[in-house]
Amino acid sequence: MCGIIGINSNKPVSANIINSLKKLEYRGYDSAGMATLYNGLINEVKSEGRVENLEKNSLVQNMEGTIGIGHVRWATHGLPNSINAHPHSSQNVSVVHNGIIENSTILKKFLIGKGHKFKSQTDTEVIVHLITENLKTENIVNSIQKTLKSLHGSFALGIIFKDQPDLIVGARRGSPLAVGYGPNENYLGSDSYALKSMTNKITYLNDGEFCIIKKDYVEFFSEEGTKINKKVLELSSTEEKYDKGDYKHFMVKEIEEQPNTIKNGINEYIDMSNKDINIYNFPWRSDEISSITLIGCGTAYHSCLMAKYWFEEITSLDVNIDIASEFRYRKNRFKKDTLYVFVSQSGETADTYAALDLCKQSGVKTCAVVNVVESSIARDSEFVLPIHCGIEIGVASTKAFLGQILILYILALKLALLRKDIEKSNFDKKIDDLKNLPKLVEKTLLIDNKIQSISNTFNEAKGSMFLGRGFSYPIALEGALKLKELSYIHAEGYPAGEMKHGPLALIEEGMPVVVLAPRDNYYKKTISNMQEVIARGAKVLLITNKSKDEVISENIWEKIEVESTNEDLLPFLLTIPLQKLAYYSALKKGYDIDKPRNLAKSVTVE
Numbered sequence: 035m036c037g038i039i040g041i042n043s044n045k046p047v048s049a050n051i052i053n054s055l056k057k058l059e060y061r062g063y064d065s066a067g068m069a070t071l072y073n074g075l076i077n078e079v080k081s082e083g084r085v086e087n088l089e090k091n092s093l094v095q096n097m098e099g100t101i102g103i104g105h106v107r108w109a110t111h112g113l114p115n116s117i118n119a120h121p122h123s124s125q126n127v128s129v130v131h132n133g134i135i136e137n138s139t140i141l142k143k144f145l146i147g148k149g150h151k152f153k154s155q156t157d158t159e160v161i162v163h164l165i166t167e168n169l170k171t172e173n174i175v176n177s178i179q180k181t182l183k184s185l186h187g188s189f190a191l192g193i194i195f196k197d198q199p200d201l202i203v204g205a206r207r208g209s210p211l212a213v214g215y216g217p218n219e220n221y222l223g224s225d226s227y228a229l230k231s232m233t234n235k236i237t238y239l240n241d242g243e244f245c246i247i248k249k250d251y252v253e254f255f256s257e258e259g260t261k262i263n264k265k266v267l268e269l270s271s272t273e274e275k276y277d278k279g280d281y282k283h284f285m286v287k288e289i290e291e292q293p294n295t296i297k298n299g300i301n302e303y304i305d306m307s308n309k310d311i312n313i314y315n316f317p318w319r320s321d322e323i324s325s326i327t328l329i330g331c332g333t334a335y336h337s338c339l340m341a342k343y344w345f346e347e348i349t350s351l352d353v354n355i356d357i358a359s360e361f362r363y364r365k366n367r368f369k370k371d372t373l374y375v376f377v378s379q380s381g382e383t384a385d386t387y388a389a390l391d392l393c394k395q396s397g398v399k400t401c402a403v404v405n406v407v408e409s410s411i412a413r414d415s416e417f418v419l420p421i422h423c424g425i426e427i428g429v430a431s432t433k434a435f436l437g438q439i440l441i442l443y444i445l446a447l448k449l450a451l452l453r454k455d456i457e458k459s460n461f462d463k464k465i466d467d468l469k470n471l472p473k474l475v476e477k478t479l480l481i482d483n484k485i486q487s488i489s490n491t492f493n494e495a496k497g498s499m500f501l502g503r504g505f506s507y508p509i510a511l512e513g514a515l516k517l518k519e520l521s522y523i524h525a526e527g528y529p530a531g532e533m534k535h536g537p538l539a540l541i542e543e544g545m546p547v548v549v550l551a552p553r554d555n556y557y558k559k560t561i562s563n564m565q566e567v568i569a570r571g572a573k574v575l576l577i578t579n580k581s582k583d584e585v586i587s588e589n590i591w592e593k594i595e596v597e598s599t600n601e602d603l604l605p606f607l608l609t610i611p612l613q614k615l616a617y618y619s620a621l622k623k624g625y626d627i628d629k630p631r632n633l634a635k636s637v638t639v640e
């Protein structure tokens with residue numbers, strides 16, 4: 035997952051390229067680079083690490099040129115260093131790329147045979163030399179079309195040419211790409227977020243399309259090379275101002291924003307006075323849906339798993355879930371009466387988007403649950419349920435997770451009511467309980483000091499387990515993922531009842547184990563599982579909810595009690611201490627909390 039920017043202007047572009055790359059850093063941050071056209075030459079500068087390293091380079095500070103491209107990288111082929119950073123250039127062509135060229139090895143052999151010299155270990159470099167080779171016999175449009183046809187795999191490309199000093203070419207297959215329109219300049223970008231500081235007029239390319247961007251107009255072409263017209267969308271606002279404010283990191287800001295984001299989600303969909311749920315323009319009658327399949331990756335997959343429990347509990351629908359990278363290669367039996375729901379914060383995750391594309395090709399019902407409403411997954415689904423959490427910058431998803439499960443819970447309630455799977459009185463009670471959720475989240479956020487001290491034990495351990503049953507099991511998985519991706523310590527989420535079937539062998543003296551045991555139907559069983567790990571030396575952090583009943587607390591290392599509420603809503607509250615545990619663990623280790631190593635916010639490659 036990388037970020038691309040291109041600017042064709044009547045004034046110098048280097049400063050705007052650098053600013054746009056900073057907005058794209060969430061897509062990849064192991065190296066960065068840019069290239070401009072000036073005095074008939076391609077000037078290329080690249081650096082390892084963050085965009086600020088590139089910005090500090092004196093060559094960038096004095097970079098001339100009114101046409102340029104830039105790139106932030108998340109390495110797929112080749113080490114994250116300045117040689118492998120993009121752009122990749124020959125004397126005549128410079129290219130930035132997001133995606134994976136699957137036939138790069140064969141193409142490289144062919145091009146070396148033609149005398150081309152390679153400098154990097156990347157797949158991208160074959161594109162540079164392929165275009166250079168095709169330009170020997172074809173004009174720009176034909177050489178681009180011919181090159182794209184030879185590439186297998188996915189790409190979003192930005193290309194500039196030494197001998198074409200007035201244009202930038204963009205091309206898309208499988209990785210998102212947008213064109214933006216400004217005063218006497220036009221833009222190319224991986225997504226609208228990179229362009230929003232310059233324009234809110236955007237055109238999205240579809241797979242197979244390419245474009246030629248001049249500073250005063252843009253031409254679009256189909257895969258076959260014929261000219262096509264494309265819509266210009268006007269986005270809601272040119273840019274959502276978003277910074278850390280008084281917080282040390284975006285992640286902790288986003289954790290603390292959760293009472294508001296939950297409130298936003300509730301206000302968007304729930305009519306409290308009439309105790310009803312408004313999902314406007316839902317395109318299907320409830321009797322057209324007899325099953326639901328939920329698909330996502332990472333935290334979004336955990337949202338799908340959480341929703342499965344709610345849908346099964348509240349509706350009579352059959353519910354399936356799948357990890358997107360598995361679903362897309364499975365021998366799926368697509369059903370007309372199944373609603374396929376794609377959960378994705380960014381709306382750009384390649385595996386989830388590929389799963390959506392498969393469903394679209396099969397003509398089945400598709401619905402997106404996303405945070406970015408201009409994203410590819412939102413645009414290409416039949417129906418969108420936005421989660422209204424505002425921009426989430428921290429790579430480790432927090433407010434978006436609670437936003438996703440909230441909207442999925444609301445969808446389950448709505449479908450249950452429409453299908454008469456739930457009594458109106460029970461429905462009304464659940465709506466009332468939801469009204470109090472933001473306040474309960476706010477109170478739960480106050481559990482802070484204890485978690486800071488507890489996090490030391492997790493940091494000193496060589497690994498930990500997170501256990502839960504029923505509604506708590508998806509939260510156990512999410513808590514383990516947060517700790518893994520932020521503190522780089524092994525942590526495993528597991529069904530509490532499954533420990534005796536193998537993983538109990540992992541338990542040793544002093545091993546920290548989080549046990550999620552709210553007083554729900556699974557409480558007693560989970561407490562027995564807790565005793566099993568304590569008996570083998572585990573240091574148990576019990577997370578439960580406040581109750582007048584005495585907690586079975588002998589031999590427990592630590593206990594955290596969240597507020598009590600309707601059992602359906604306890605997962606929201608149980609999540610918060612786990613988000614904070616991961617945050618404080620990483621804080622103590624001094625790791626980069628908003629941009630953990632090896633990760634990126636939007637995984638736009640498979």
Ligand code: AGP
Binds near residue numbers: 334377378381431
């Ligand atoms: C979550 O903390 C991770 N950053 C990651 O698992 C993420 O949830 C996953 O990559 C899916 O991203 P999406 O929601 O944007 O599709």
